[in-house]
Amino acid sequence: MSDYDSRNVRKNAYLKVEFLDSGLKFVHSSVGAEVLCGIISVEREIASLQLEEKKLVAEIKKTAKTGNEAATRILARQLVRLRQQITNLQGSRAQIRGVATHTQALYASTSISTGMKGATKAMVAMNKIEMMSEAIDETLDKDEAEEETEELTNQVLDEIGVDIASQLSSAPKGRIASKNAAPLVNVKSEPTTDVDDLEKRLASLRRL
Numbered sequence: 001m002s003d004y005d006s007r008n009v010r011k012n013a014y015l016k017v018e019f020l021d022s023g024l025k026f027v028h029s030s031v032g033a034e035v036l037c038g039i040i041s042v043e044r045e046i047a048s049l050q051l052e053e054k055k056l057v058a059e060i061k062k063t064a065k066t067g068n069e070a071a072t073r074i075l076a077r078q079l080v081r082l083r084q085q086i087t088n089l090q091g092s093r094a095q096i097r098g099v100a101t102h103t104q105a106l107y108a109s110t111s112i113s114t115g116m117k118g119a120t121k122a123m124v125a126m127n128k129i130e131m132m133s134e135a136i137d138e139t140l141d142k143d144e145a146e147e148e149t150e151e152l153t154n155q156v157l158d159e160i161g162v163d164i165a166s167q168l169s170s171a172p173k174g175r176i177a178s179k180n181a182a183p184l185v186n187v188k189s190e191p192t193t194d195v196d197d198l199e200k201r202l203a204s205l206r207r208l
Contacts, residue, residue, distance in 0.1 A: 035100040
Protein backbone atom coordinates (compact mmCIF):
# COMPACT_ATOMS: atom_id res chain seq x y z
CA MET A 1 0.00 0.00 0.00
CA SER A 2 1.41 3.39 -0.98
CA ASP A 3 1.76 6.32 1.36
CA TYR A 4 -1.08 8.02 -0.51
CA ASP A 5 -3.42 5.10 0.04
CA SER A 6 -2.45 4.86 3.70
CA ARG A 7 -3.21 8.53 4.18
CA ASN A 8 -6.60 8.09 2.52
CA VAL A 9 -7.49 5.13 4.75
CA ARG A 10 -6.57 7.04 7.88
CA LYS A 11 -8.49 10.07 6.65
CA ASN A 12 -11.60 8.03 5.88
CA ALA A 13 -11.41 6.29 9.25
CA TYR A 14 -11.10 9.65 10.98
CA LEU A 15 -14.06 11.02 9.05
CA LYS A 16 -16.18 7.99 10.01
CA VAL A 17 -15.34 8.39 13.70
CA GLU A 18 -16.06 12.11 13.53
CA PHE A 19 -19.35 11.44 11.75
CA LEU A 20 -20.43 8.87 14.36
CA ASP A 21 -19.43 11.18 17.19
CA SER A 22 -21.34 14.11 15.69
CA GLY A 23 -24.34 11.84 15.16
CA LEU A 24 -24.27 10.74 18.79
CA LYS A 25 -24.00 14.35 19.91
CA PHE A 26 -27.01 15.23 17.77
CA VAL A 27 -29.05 12.35 19.17
CA HIS A 28 -27.97 13.22 22.70
CA SER A 29 -28.78 16.92 22.31
CA SER A 30 -32.14 16.43 20.58
CA VAL A 31 -33.38 13.70 22.92
CA GLY A 32 -32.02 15.57 25.92
CA ALA A 33 -33.87 18.71 24.88
CA GLU A 34 -37.12 16.79 24.50
CA VAL A 35 -36.64 15.13 27.88
CA LEU A 36 -35.93 18.47 29.53
CA CYS A 37 -39.04 20.00 27.96
CA GLY A 38 -41.04 17.00 29.16
CA ILE A 39 -39.81 17.40 32.74
CA ILE A 40 -40.55 21.13 32.75
CA SER A 41 -44.03 20.54 31.35
CA VAL A 42 -44.85 17.90 33.96
CA GLU A 43 -43.50 20.04 36.81
CA ARG A 44 -45.64 22.96 35.67
CA GLU A 45 -48.69 20.70 35.61
CA ILE A 46 -47.89 19.41 39.10
CA ALA A 47 -47.51 22.96 40.43
CA SER A 48 -50.81 23.97 38.83
CA LEU A 49 -52.64 21.00 40.35
CA GLN A 50 -51.11 21.65 43.78
CA LEU A 51 -52.38 25.22 43.62
CA GLU A 52 -55.81 23.91 42.65
CA GLU A 53 -55.58 21.48 45.58
CA LYS A 54 -55.15 24.34 48.07
CA LYS A 55 -58.14 26.17 46.60
CA LEU A 56 -60.26 23.02 46.75
CA VAL A 57 -59.35 22.40 50.41
CA ALA A 58 -60.44 25.94 51.27
CA GLU A 59 -63.68 25.44 49.34
CA ILE A 60 -64.38 22.18 51.20
CA LYS A 61 -63.97 23.88 54.58
CA LYS A 62 -66.18 26.76 53.48
CA THR A 63 -68.90 24.44 52.18
CA ALA A 64 -68.78 22.29 55.33
CA LYS A 65 -69.55 25.33 57.48
CA THR A 66 -72.81 25.84 55.60
CA GLY A 67 -73.96 22.36 56.66
CA ASN A 68 -74.30 21.05 53.10
CA GLU A 69 -72.97 17.52 53.57
CA ALA A 70 -73.69 16.37 49.99
CA ALA A 71 -71.76 19.25 48.41
CA THR A 72 -68.91 18.80 50.90
CA ARG A 73 -68.51 15.14 49.99
CA ILE A 74 -68.64 15.88 46.26
CA LEU A 75 -65.79 18.37 46.68
CA ALA A 76 -63.88 15.85 48.80
CA ARG A 77 -64.19 13.27 46.00
CA GLN A 78 -62.78 15.83 43.58
CA LEU A 79 -59.86 16.34 45.96
CA VAL A 80 -59.22 12.58 46.01
CA ARG A 81 -59.07 12.51 42.20
CA LEU A 82 -56.87 15.61 42.10
CA ARG A 83 -54.34 14.13 44.50
CA GLN A 84 -54.24 10.91 42.50
CA GLN A 85 -53.48 12.93 39.36
CA ILE A 86 -50.62 14.67 41.20
CA THR A 87 -49.24 11.30 42.32
CA ASN A 88 -49.42 9.95 38.76
CA LEU A 89 -47.66 13.01 37.35
CA GLN A 90 -44.91 12.67 39.94
CA GLY A 91 -44.44 9.09 38.77
CA SER A 92 -44.31 10.27 35.16
CA ARG A 93 -41.67 12.84 36.09
CA ALA A 94 -39.53 10.09 37.61
CA GLN A 95 -39.89 8.03 34.44
CA ILE A 96 -38.90 10.97 32.24
CA ARG A 97 -35.82 11.46 34.36
CA GLY A 98 -35.11 7.79 33.75
CA VAL A 99 -35.21 8.52 30.02
CA ALA A 100 -32.65 11.29 30.57
CA THR A 101 -30.39 8.89 32.46
CA HIS A 102 -30.58 6.30 29.68
CA THR A 103 -29.88 8.98 27.09
CA GLN A 104 -26.81 10.09 29.00
CA ALA A 105 -25.67 6.47 29.20
CA LEU A 106 -26.22 6.16 25.46
CA TYR A 107 -23.91 9.07 24.74
CA ALA A 108 -21.29 7.99 27.27
CA SER A 109 -21.09 4.38 26.13
CA THR A 110 -21.58 5.19 22.41
CA SER A 111 -24.01 2.29 22.23
CA ILE A 112 -27.09 3.48 20.39
CA SER A 113 -28.95 0.18 20.56
CA THR A 114 -28.45 -0.26 24.32
CA GLY A 115 -29.38 3.32 25.09
CA MET A 116 -32.44 3.30 22.88
CA LYS A 117 -33.64 0.06 24.48
CA GLY A 118 -33.41 1.69 27.88
CA ALA A 119 -35.21 4.79 26.69
CA THR A 120 -37.91 2.65 25.11
CA LYS A 121 -38.44 0.78 28.37
CA ALA A 122 -38.80 4.07 30.21
CA MET A 123 -41.34 5.36 27.69
CA VAL A 124 -43.31 2.11 27.98
CA ALA A 125 -43.37 2.57 31.76
CA MET A 126 -44.68 6.11 31.28
CA ASN A 127 -47.48 4.81 29.07
CA LYS A 128 -48.36 2.27 31.75
CA ILE A 129 -48.64 5.06 34.32
CA GLU A 130 -50.99 7.00 32.04
CA MET A 131 -53.11 3.89 31.49
CA MET A 132 -53.13 3.29 35.24
CA SER A 133 -54.37 6.84 35.80
CA GLU A 134 -57.22 6.29 33.35
CA ALA A 135 -58.03 2.96 34.99
CA ILE A 136 -58.21 4.63 38.41
CA ASP A 137 -60.65 7.23 37.09
CA GLU A 138 -62.82 4.50 35.58
CA THR A 139 -62.70 2.46 38.77
CA LEU A 140 -63.79 5.38 40.91
CA ASP A 141 -66.87 5.73 38.72
CA LYS A 142 -67.95 2.12 39.29
CA ASP A 143 -70.35 1.05 42.02
CA GLU A 144 -68.01 -1.59 43.44
CA ALA A 145 -65.45 1.12 44.27
CA GLU A 146 -68.01 3.19 46.17
CA GLU A 147 -66.90 1.92 49.56
CA GLU A 148 -63.22 2.52 48.84
CA THR A 149 -63.95 5.99 47.50
CA GLU A 150 -66.03 6.78 50.57
CA GLU A 151 -63.15 5.70 52.79
CA LEU A 152 -60.72 7.91 50.88
CA THR A 153 -63.20 10.78 51.09
CA ASN A 154 -63.47 10.39 54.86
CA GLN A 155 -59.69 10.27 55.14
CA VAL A 156 -59.42 13.50 53.17
CA LEU A 157 -62.03 15.20 55.33
CA ASP A 158 -60.24 14.08 58.50
CA GLU A 159 -56.90 15.22 57.11
CA ILE A 160 -58.05 18.76 56.39
CA GLY A 161 -59.88 18.96 59.71
CA VAL A 162 -63.48 18.85 58.54
CA ASP A 163 -65.88 17.09 60.92
CA ILE A 164 -69.16 16.70 59.05
CA ALA A 165 -71.21 15.95 62.16
CA SER A 166 -69.99 18.96 64.14
CA GLN A 167 -70.25 21.25 61.12
CA LEU A 168 -73.85 20.21 60.56
CA SER A 169 -74.78 20.80 64.20
CA SER A 170 -73.16 24.25 64.25
CA ALA A 171 -74.43 25.32 60.83
CA PRO A 172 -77.04 28.10 60.80
CA LYS A 173 -80.53 26.76 60.35
CA GLY A 174 -82.91 28.66 58.11
CA ARG A 175 -86.41 29.41 59.44
CA ILE A 176 -88.60 27.85 56.78
CA ALA A 177 -92.35 27.87 57.32
CA SER A 178 -94.15 24.63 56.57
CA LYS A 179 -96.78 24.76 53.86
CA ASN A 180 -99.05 22.51 55.87
CA ALA A 181 -98.66 24.45 59.08
CA ALA A 182 -101.80 26.33 60.13
CA PRO A 183 -101.39 30.12 60.44
CA LEU A 184 -101.24 31.51 63.92
CA VAL A 185 -104.40 33.38 64.90
CA ASN A 186 -104.65 35.73 67.82
CA VAL A 187 -107.72 34.35 69.56
CA LYS A 188 -109.09 36.16 72.58
CA SER A 189 -110.40 33.92 75.32
CA GLU A 190 -114.12 34.38 75.84
CA PRO A 191 -115.97 33.55 79.12
CA THR A 192 -117.77 30.24 79.11
CA THR A 193 -121.39 29.71 80.16
CA ASP A 194 -120.39 28.35 83.57
CA VAL A 195 -118.37 31.45 84.34
CA ASP A 196 -121.30 33.68 83.39
CA ASP A 197 -123.63 31.80 85.69
CA LEU A 198 -121.16 32.06 88.55
CA GLU A 199 -120.81 35.81 88.11
CA LYS A 200 -124.60 36.24 88.11
CA ARG A 201 -124.89 34.32 91.38
CA LEU A 202 -122.19 36.44 93.01
CA ALA A 203 -123.96 39.59 91.90
CA SER A 204 -127.26 38.42 93.38
CA LEU A 205 -125.58 37.60 96.70
CA ARG A 206 -124.13 41.10 96.93
CA ARG A 207 -127.58 42.60 96.62
CA LEU A 208 -128.82 40.73 99.74
